[in-house]
Amino acid sequence: MSDSFDGAGVGDDGLWTDESDWDISEFTELGDEGSAVAVPVVAIVGRPNVGKSSLVNRILGRREAVVEDIPGVTRDRVSYDASWAGRRFMVQDTGGWEPDAKGMAQSVARQAEVAMKTADAIVLVVDATVGATTTDEAVAKVLRRSKTPVLLAANKVDDERIESEAAALWSLGLGEPYSVSAAHGRGTGDLLDKILEALPETPRETTLTGGPRRVALVGKPNVGKSSLMNKLTGEDRAVVDNVAGTTVDPVDELVELGGKIWNFVDTAGLRKKVQQSSGHEFYASLRTRSAIEAAEVSVLLIDASEPITEQDQRVLTMIIDAGRALVIAFNKWDLVDEDRRMQLEKEVDRDLSRVPWARKVNISAHTGRAVQRLVPALETSLASWDKRVSTGQLNTWLKAVIAETPPPMRGGRLPRVLFATQAATRPPTFVFFTTGFLEAGYRRFLERKLREEFNFDGSPVKVNVRVREKRERKK
Structure with missing residues (x-):
């Protein structure tokens, strides 16, 4: 077996001269994550079932927040990475805020209150088809005392016929109500423009992405x-x-x-x-x-x-x-x-x-x-x-393992392992280049030996085998 590891893996017949003869393109490794960046936070608040999560999904441009036509689906404050007009920010979806809430509803309301206290801008969502309820008025009363910029989103304004109901929300004392339809996207672009105007250049708290x-x-x-x-x-x-x-x-x-x-x-x-x-x-x-x-x-x-x-x-x-x-x-x-x-x-x-x-x-x-x-x-x-094992170190180990425990015969022939390389990390992925198929049991044996030698505690290890027939000699 020793000549199988000479140089870059030359076989007895000398036909394979280097590792470039093998296609390992499918084992491309992903790059590292980008560096941390501080971004401002927008909190989406309101009473239950006014469409907060639907508006969050519309802002994100994808379905991230869980939405269902029953109140109380969202319970925690959940942050999502968003961007508009080239500017990044975090959107915090919150559970329905209700005064005098008890039990789980009280915990949900507390999370919404924390979001309001820590955000750089707040969007209060109100159902324009219902109008301002006592709960909406209670939330607005709290927000009017806040030093954080507050925008009022009149949701479910699906067409111009409901514009008059949206205009009635001036009574909440939070300024102009911005008519939107989270379900259809109507008016959300204008709302996002206003959100960007309200966001400070420097976030109140360092939120890292x-x-x-x-x-x-x-x-x-x-x-x-x-x-x-x-x-x-x-x-x-x-x-x-x-x-x-x-x-x-x-x-x-x-x-x-x-x-x-x-x-x-x-x-x-x-x-x-x-x-x-x-x-x-x-x-x-x-x-x-x-x-x-x-x-x-x-x-x-x-x-x-x-x-x-x-x-x-x-x-x-x-x-x-x-x-x-x-x-x-x-x-x-x-x-x-x-x-x-x-x-x-x-x-x-x-x-x-x-x-x-x-x-x-x-x-x-x-x-x-x-x-x-x-x-x-x-x-x-x-x-x-994250661990990476060098090709030289890996093949030195492989030579010793195969010399001690060669692979089992298959079809009357002994498959030869010519060389190995680590093709990727996250998780560690190894490719063994052979002249024949390696049994599943032997692949598990190689994985176990890999773990013992290079200490891959806590991480999965993938072992792939690439079989290549010898090229015919040119006459």
């Missing part, structure tokens, strides 16, 4: 994702309730942990299969999938006090398919006794056998137990996800 590593908190409903988000931020950033499915939209927040800034994204719990979901649950599941794909590392929360479920397995499959680094956090560890601990060890060996490489941490989002241990697990997983 890009830069910090993105971490998705994922798991089944009511496993403690929002509680962990609140514990990490030190504030009630996400709405928490005992009702499963409280979070609908992904909620992201910059968090300082271990001396670094991280971008944590709280996601909706996946209640059932996407194909079987309906209404806002269906769109929430799509947002969760998008959040995983947009993240660099996923923290899969599993309720340690209960048996591992099919829902946990489905979320794990989504993370594996996305090729993201992985940390498994066994939450509610404060509820685990000795018997449950022994049972959990058996479940991990049986149900999580697909990801023996994942970093595992036992935490309690409720008490804060061991939450800081997430930091080294995240750092290790991301370092593995």
Whole structure:
């Protein structure tokens, strides 16, 4: 085998002279994210079901915020990156604000109030077809005392016949009502022009886009994702309730942990299969999938006090398919006794056998137990996800491995591995160039040996095989 690794991988017949004979164009690596940029924030507020999320989607030019024709779908304040006329800004969608709200509605209203206090401009959305309600008047009263620029959007003005109803909203004392139709796009361009005029050149708070590593908190409903988000931020950033499915939209927040800034994204719990979901649950599941794909590392929360479920397995499959680094956090560890601990060890060996490489941490989002241990697990997983092994180092290792354990015979012939290269990172992707097919078991063997030698803890590793027949000698 030794001559197979001479130079750039010359075979015994001397026909392959360098690696350029092989096509590895499909393994192009993506570039790094751009540097962090400070941008202003626009908060979209109003009572429930006036079309705030629809207006957010219209501003973004794509369907991001979850929309359904029932009140209370949006519950957290959710930030989206937007741009208009060449200027970037963040749009914060909020839950419906109601005075004297109780229970979950009170938590939703509190998030809207935080958005109003921290934004650089506020857009109050009112349903022009209904007119100013007592709730609208209560919100307007609060906003009139604010030093932040406020714009009044009279929504659902689908045609000129409703313009007179929009004009009646002057009574709210917030200046000119801008007639828009979030459903059809009517008037939204003029509103965006006014928003840009109201935004300051320097944001009130430093809101960063890009830069910090993105971490998705994922798991089944009511496993403690929002509680962990609140514990990490030190504030009630996400709405928490005992009702499963409280979070609908992904909620992201910059968090300082271990001396670094991280971008944590709280996601909706996946209640059932996407194909079987309906209404806002269906769109929430799509947002969760998008959040995983947009993240660099996923923290899969599993309720340690209960048996591992099919829902946990489905979320794990989504993370594996996305090729993201992985940390498994066994939450509610404060509820685990000795018997449950022994049972959990058996479940991990049986149900999580697909990801023996994942970093595992036992935490309690409720008490804060061991939450800081997430930091080294995240750092290790991301370092593995970013890791690159030089071609020379890789082939020196490969030569020794194959000399000790050659690939199995296939069709009476011994396939030869000529050389290997790392084609990409994020996740690490390796290509082995051979003269014959390598069995799946041997590819798994190579992956395991790769992990042992180069320490890819916390990251998936992809192994691809490229088979090339020898070119016929020219006569």
